[in-house]
Amino acid sequence: MTNAEPATGTGGTEDGSAAERPARAVTAVQTADWRRRVFALYASVRRLAAHDPAEAHAHWTSCRNDLFSSHPASPLLPEDLEGFTGLPVTRYDPDWRFELPIHPAAEAVRMDVETGTDGVVPFELLGTVRVPLAGTLDVWRLSSYGGGLFVPVKDALAGRPGGTYGGGRYLIDTIKGADLGLDTDDGEASLVLDFNFAYNPSCAYDPAWACPLAQAGNTLPVDIPVGERYAGA
Template identity: 30%
Template sequence: MKKIVLFLCISLITSCNSQGKRALVGETEYQQKENARFKDASKSPLKKKDLKKFKGLDFFPVDSAFVVTAKLTRTKNAPVFEMATTTDRKPLYKEYGTLNFTIKGKDLKLTIYQSQDDTRDEKYKNYLFLPFTDDTSGNESYGGGRYMDVMTTDISEENTVILNFNNTYNPYCAYNDRYSCPLTPRKNHLNIEIKAGVKAFEKH
């Protein structure tokens, strides 16, 4: 009898824990990882009052129309420049190249950048930085734009790369003004609604 009671208790605890996790699952592995990271107080950019009420980030529905193949044209002899941020901080970046792609029949172009700090960091040396705004910015999505990470290792020999706008994220400034975030250059505005990826965050 004791074994049965113990089994039932364990089952109930497991069930409760799994229900708690399900609330943060999300539609994709990417969304699951983002929600888990934001829930973790040691990693989350959220303010304490927002973290207490956090149940998960709000995402647009996953849409394969926003997974595209882009053609990369590398920028030769690109100068290092100071990128404007939300504070006085001026991190050093370099234009890595331009990306040409099509979404829903519309030809689009974005400039992709490489952080000069990242090139000296073994963990991030293969990361490229792709900030953009679109016609949802300031409404359904964060007004300052969204970011996408692209890896140099994902660029093919033909200089093509897959861009998955479902996996875009907000700068930390969207959640907490104590962070310093790069501002999206004006030329990286897309004249289309990118209804994919993370939405604007409602602060409490």
């Protein structure tokens, strides 16, 4: 979303409705361990991708399957854990990996996301990246405690049978560990955006979660056939 007015109601389930966090018996220590494992996973991904992005993707897919199937903080519902054989992730396609400069925002833009019991989470537009043959994506900065970059994406397959989650997927969410790489060596920031690593937000697995969803500035009018698909679509 790129207008200059505050935006509310941008978090929720696929249909945009607000939702509370799930009342599961997940402890703070279990949540912290989940985060620690995700941060470590993406550190491995960045290291492996420097030489072999496909190997990094295979490692990412395998480790996420292990986490989702066995960790007590998994967002999967109990009925979805029964017979779980892996997340629906496509094979790696190198044509969807880019390193793109961040073009600074021309004006201050704020996005306020209502996330149930966490209250309103504020984001500020940092800039945009131009994806070859696809369009432009907004790059957001979390402006509350912890900071972090956030890049969701919604493509033309969203909500279609066999397609992607209707509310969009996440590419970058650095405060949660999802970080594919940032280069500032030449004085200008550039992001590694590899759509093969696009993944579903928690609300795609459990509608009790409230998630920031991709708005107009993070919607691309093309099919993005790589990354995690949505089994419910």
